[in-house]
Amino acid sequence: MPPRDPDDVDRAAAAHRDGLFAEALVAVDPLAIKLARQLGALGESEELAAVGRAALVEIVGAYDPGKGPFLPFARARLKWAMLDSVRRETHGRMFSSRACALAAAERVAQEARGEAPAPGLPEEAHVKRLRGVLAAQAAAMVASLAAPFADEGTSTGEQRVVARRGGRPREPSPEDILLLRRQRDALRDAVARLEPRAREIVERHYFGGERFDHIAESLGVSKSWLSRLHAQALEQLGEAMKGHG
Amino acid sequence: MSAPEQAPSAPPADAARAFLEAEVDAALAPYRASMPAEQLAWVREQLLEGAVDADGLAALVRAAVPRAVDDSGEVFYSLKPRP
Numbered sequence: 001m002p003p004r005d006p007d008d009v010d011r012a013a014a015a016h017r018d019g020l021f022a023e024a025l026v027a028v029d030p031l032a033i034k035l036a037r038q039l040g041a042l043g044e045s046e047e048l049a050a051v052g053r054a055a056l057v058e059i060v061g062a063y064d065p066g067k068g069p070f071l072p073f074a075r076a077r078l079k080w081a082m083l084d085s086v087r088r089e090t091h092g093r094m095f096s097s098r099a100c101a102l103a104a105a106e107r108v109a110q111e112a113r114g115e116a117p118a119p120g121l122p123e124e125a126h127v128k129r130l131r132g133v134l135a136a137q138a139a140a141m142v143a144s145l146a147a148p149f150a151d152e153g154t155s156t157g158e159q160r161v162v163a164r165r166g167g168r169p170r171e172p173s174p175e176d177i178l179l180l181r182r183q184r185d186a187l188r189d190a191v192a193r194l195e196p197r198a199r200e201i202v203e204r205h206y207f208g209g210e211r212f213d214h215i216a217e218s219l220g221v222s223k224s225w226l227s228r229l230h231a232q233a234l235e236q237l238g239e240a241m242k243g244h245g
Numbered sequence: 246m247s248a249p250e251q252a253p254s255a256p257p258a259d260a261a262r263a264f265l266e267a268e269v270d271a272a273l274a275p276y277r278a279s280m281p282a283e284q285l286a287w288v289r290e291q292l293l294e295g296a297v298d299a300d301g302l303a304a305l306v307r308a309a310v311p312r313a314v315d316d317s318g319e320v321f322y323s324l325k326p327r328p
Contacts, residue, residue, distance in 0.1 A: 038291060038294070040287075072299075072300055075300055076300065079300075098287070101288070101291070102291060105291060105292070105295055106295075109295055109301050109302055112302060112305060113302075113304070113305075123308070123309065123311060126305060126308035126309035127268075127309045127311070129305060129309070130268060130302070130305050130306060130309040131268060131271070131272070133302060133305065134268055134269060134271075134272035134292060134296070135272045137272070137292055137295070138269075138272040138273050138275075138276065138288065138292065141288045141291065141292070142276050142280060142288065145280075145284055145288070146280075173281075175281070176281040176283075176284075179279050179280060179281050180279075180280070180281065182278075182279040183276065183279040183280055186275075186279055238272070241275040241276070242275055243275070
């Protein structure tokens with residue numbers, strides 16, 4: 001068989017990329033609306049969609065067919081891009097901690113999807129796994145919401161965890177502040193009991209606000225491996241928190 | 246003649262939902278006393294949403310929802326708490 005004309009190969013590759021782009025583009029608006037609703041900021045959906053559209057070229061370029069179907073990959077990457085834009089506070093500080101909480105839960109879910117128990121296992125194995133994942137997600141989300149209170153007494157920290165209602169930020173009540181400080185203290189106690197590496201990851205990411213890639217680099221591990229260690233650390237934290245409440 | 250083997254079907258939506266809500270509430274129990282109700286409700290809502298999302302934990306939840314088949318071959322769903 002004669003070798004294919006390089007121009008044909010390029011055109012085929014470009015057509016393939018265009019197809020993927022079009023496929024992902026359809027997912028942008030629904031995802032932006034969903035995330036805006038989850039964050040309590042429906043009015044921000046257009047801006048989130050713009051962030052998603054801007055990320056599409058990079059997402060299509062980063063896709064590796066060996067890692068599974070395109071659309072779930074694209075949706076996950078779109079979600080990251082949108083949450084990251086909120087975390088970088090382009091949408092206001094009020095939503096930052098919620099975006100962190102959603103991103104943390106997504107990280108745990110991502111690991112769980114990659115390590116699901118085999119289908120033939122007894123139901124109890126799946127229940128046990130589900131409980132571990134939910135406990136890890138709960139710990140991750142609560143840590144994301146309560147961590148800003150680590151800077152005790154700073155009004156900025158207090159305001160970061162406030163929910164927005166009806167498009168207007170609401171100041172936390174004194175009771176809410178008291179509760180969140182108690183939550184922060186409980187988390188600190190639990191984090192202190194984790195294994196050293198798990199403790200370091202949780203402290204640096206949730207209390208220190210360090211990015212995953214920075215932590216991975218300083219620990220000398222890949223980002224995907226850190227993601228796995230993070231999920232395990234959160235499961236430990238969820239377990240350690242069981243004595244509270 | 247033995248009864249034909251019956252494959253467990255998908256659990257009824259309300260039973261699966263009740264199971265899932267119980268699991269999410271159990272996961273949130275450690276934080277109940279020290280989280281503002283509004284934030285706890287938000288976290289609960291997000292956990293439930295993520296658990297039924299195809300991009301989330303839906304496959305794991307489907308595998309975990311309790312189901313059993315009695316002697317007659319009827320599929321039923323137990324929501325009893327398990328150790």
